[in-house]
Amino acid sequence: MELLVMIKIDGQRCALRALQVHSVIEIEAITAVPHAPDHILGLCTKRSQTLTVIDCLRAAGKSKQVNPLGKRAAVVEHEGHVYALLVDEVEDVEDSTNEIVAVEGGYGTEWSYLAEGMVETAQGPALLLNIDRLIAGAGGIQKAA
Amino acid sequence: MDDLLADFVAETREMLEASQGEIIAWEADPSDKSRLDAIFRFVHTVKGNCGFFDFPRLERLSHAAEDALSDVRSGRRDSDADLVTAILAIIDRISLMADAIEAGEEFPDGGDDELIAALQPCEHETGVIADHSATADVTQADSENTNSNNKPAQTSGAVTARTIRLPTELLDRVMSGVSDMVLARNDLAHRLQMAGNQPTIDGPFERLTTILADVRDAITRMRMQRIENLFSVFPRLVRDLSNELGKQVLVDFEGGNVELDREMVEMIRDPLTHIIRNALDHGIEPPSDRLKAGKRETGLLSIAARQSGNKISIVITDDGRGLNADKIATKALEAGIVDQPTLSAMSREQVLQLVFEPGLSTADAVSSVSGRGVGLDVVRDNLERVGGTIKVTSTPDQGSLFYLTLPLTLSIISGIIIEQGGEFFAIPQSYVEEVVQMEAETLDFITVGDRGMVTFRGRRVPCLNLADVLGLPDQLEQKQRSAILVRLASGDLIALMADSICNISDLVVKPLPPAIMQTELYGGATQLDDGTPILVLDIPQIALNRNLISDTRAQRIGGLDELEEALEDGIQAMIFVGFDGRKRAMRLDTIQRIESVPASALEVNAGDPRVIIDGQILDLIGLEGASPATEKVKLLRISDGTTELAYAIQQIEDAVVLDDTLTPAKEQDCVEGIVLHEGETITLLDSYAIFAKYGRVAKSKTSLTCQLPDSDWADAILAPLVARCGYTIVSASHDQKPDVHIIMAGDAAKDQPTAGGVIVIQDTPEDGAVHENSVYRYDENALVEALRDARVQALRAAATGKSEEAA
Secondary structure: OOEEEEEEEOEEEEEEHHHEEEEEEEEEOOEEOOOOOOEEEEEEEOOOOEEEEEEEEHOOOOOOOOOOOEEEEEEEEEOOOOEEEOOOOEEEEEEOOOOEEOOOOOOOHHHHHHHHEEEEEOEEEEEOOOOOHHHHHHHHHHHHH | HHHHHHHHHHHHHHHHHHHHHHHHHHOOOOOHHHHHHHHHHHHHHHHHHHHHHOHHHHHHHHHHHHHHHHHHOOOOOOOOHHHHHHHHHHHHHHHHHHHHHHHHHOOOOOOOOHHHHHHHHOOOHHHHHHHHHHHHHHHHHHHHHHHHHHHHHHHHHHHHHHOOOOOHHHHHHHHHHHHHHHHHHHHHHHHHHHHHHHHHHHHHHHHHHHHHHHHHHHHHHHHHHHEEHHHOOOOHHHHHHHHHHHHOOEEEEOOOOOOHHHHHHHHHHHHHHHHHHHHHHOOOOHHHHHHHOOOOOOEEEEEEEEEOEEEEEEEEEEOOOOOOOHHHHHHHOOOOOOOOOHHOOOHHHHHHHHHHHOOOOOOOOOOOOOOOOOOHHHHHHHHHHHHOOOEEEEEEEOEEEEEEEEEEEOOOHHHHEEEOOEEEEEEEEEHEEEEEEEOOOOOOOEEEOOOEEEEOOEEEEEEEEEEHOOOOOOOOOHHHHHEEEEEEEEEEEEEEOOOEEEEEEEEOOOOOOOOOOOOOOEEEEEEOOOOEEEEEEEEHHHHHHHHOOOOHHHHHHHHHHHHHHHHHHOOOEEEEOOOOOOEEEEEEEEEEEEEEEEEHHHHHHOOOOOEEEEEEEEEEEEEOOOOOOOOOOEEEEEEOOOEEEEEEEEEEEEEEEEOEEEEEEEEOOOOOEEEEEEOOEEEEEEHHHHHHHHHHHHHHHHHHEEEOOOOOOHHHHHHEEEEHHHHEEOOOOOOOOOOEEEEHHHHHHHOOOOOEEEEEOOHHHHHOOOOOOEEOOOOOHHHHHHHHHHHHHHHHHHHHHHHHHOO
């Protein structure tokens, strides 16, 4: 049993560990970071703290473009830096009803890289995402491969 | 690890550092028993703590040392070099053991007995003890006297300077918390500003701002550490090294009370140690050589720290044999750092700087002291990483001098905000040498291949277009952009072309996540006042990635020297085109800044022209009756230290060095002289005359001064009236002469110097006619009139003075 924040990315129901999520913010403005890796959209602020905005879709290696303004993001901390993980929707906080399980045959290359496994919740199955990999991004996929 | 144990290790280490200096001083003068106290206290405390924690080996060692020291203290034994060495060996062992305890390791067995045995006095000494007991008694009595004198002072000192020990992590957290508070305040300030004036909120907010500024100041100080803490380990280092090398060295410190950022202290620890090692190993000669050279046997090493503005300079000098420029040159050639033609073109000074190049070591043999693979190049790199610099000068057989500069703090820096393609970026101001408009003709932008270059003070400087570096669009025409001339810590000069320069502000720089750092473009993130995050450009890294940091830095040192030489015998000036279309020059040191203001900020129609810059009203000169037709007006903001003026100009030509002889031309208004520059005659403005002419008007307009008689009546009744007439009341002790002096009739005899008029106050109405300028004390109308007259007189005097000076 684990508390999960249910999110939607590109229509796909995913989950983050609630313990890792500090808060959820709405992106108002983004400062671009020229030449930054593809999945880093830029910097934004939350209560005068500077956050690095990560596009989860691009972190998965998909090349779909989204307009981040007005979208929501889950704030997580990783190795002393604070990130905002841009998602389509933040739905709810749910209890997982079972252990994390791997699905035979994976979830497709892109999702497989980000996902730790599948969890069952009251809303149905969701992909549990790995924050480390989201932050490392698609560039990390090549390294891992 | 147990908290208590951690405290024990920390305390041991702290006491150890504190007693280092004492140990060396004691060795220098073994009879000085007052030095022993600190060392004795150290071993004693260690012994006590060890018993508590059950460290039998530590306890045995400290016990033995304590016994020996206690013998010396009580006069039963004399201290000698052997004893000092033995005690030092034990103290070293104790610190090593403390390290092992902290790391949770087991300290290797054995060796303790030898150390303890070394403490035992040699045979011949036992015989001497009896002879010395009498003198020892005297010394002891003496030291007791001094002790009793010192004690009260020490106690009171302990009360005022109470300290507590805190984990540094906690300090850092508080530090970053305060930085965040500053950012949050800025954010709030911005929102309040947008919401408009709200007196009920603005008041408390102002208060918050003041408090925050105070707290920030205190926190910054908390981070500060006296450089003494760093210095205190050096006497021991010098002692050990000089023993090892068979040299005699006296080390001298200065400016130990200079404070700098705790982190900075850590950053410079290794570089300083390295330079000291070098000085002892290569610099200072063995005693015999020194005597031969006619020097004192004992070499002198001095380390001085000084704070100047937001920089700390540290100077390390030795009186050794100095650097051998020929040897450095040969080595540099061998190592392929320079080629022969470059080398022959270099001055001795420049050759010396080659010691900081990687791969150059003048040491013939690698000794245990220096030449351990850590070269001066690493020292320079480490210093540059924190924004510092290093230079060396040396006179053969006289010694050498290493000159280091460091920024005061790492976390809050002054930065210039620039705009490129609609995005904002910051550049640490310490790098910025000058900002030049691209339209200035002399800048002469050219492209060689794909490399852009500008000409700056007669030199071609590589120019980077920020748009290319960052992959952002150019928003403006080339001519409208600005070039920022950046001087890297290495001395290389490069130009950065950006759309525009916004402003200068204090920046709290925060680290960036690794994914952004890997772009090697940014050094950190900061926030503007409105809370927008912006990136701080990592200029050295950008330059390095584009191969703009020359391998042989001597080349551009050459350029620097030329400039410095030129400065010595020329006048540094700014050439500009005035509103009358004539070319003029103004001394560069008068010019504070070049401003570009909208024409609407000028007030030219009513009376003397003025301009509003940054919420300040400045008198405006240089318009010569013309009214600017352009939207933006360029101004030189000039200052004589107290008064500021704005000088309107049409265009800036260049900053130059006027090295031709100046032909005085006093007959012209505000002109110092005429000088020939590149075949053209340039009129050099006389800054002195300008301030004499325009500066004082502004001052006298503000208020005239009036000195009152010294009486209660004057303070209570007269003062408000005088103030109402527009005077500032000054006391008799005021430095300047008052413009008007009011005196009582009886005191008239004292003729005090006044710049303006004197008004005499009569006690009775009848006396009015007796004295010129005298008024009955309750005749208000007459008094006001007299004050007005005096005011007119004073202004007229100022005006004539002005025209006399002008003529």
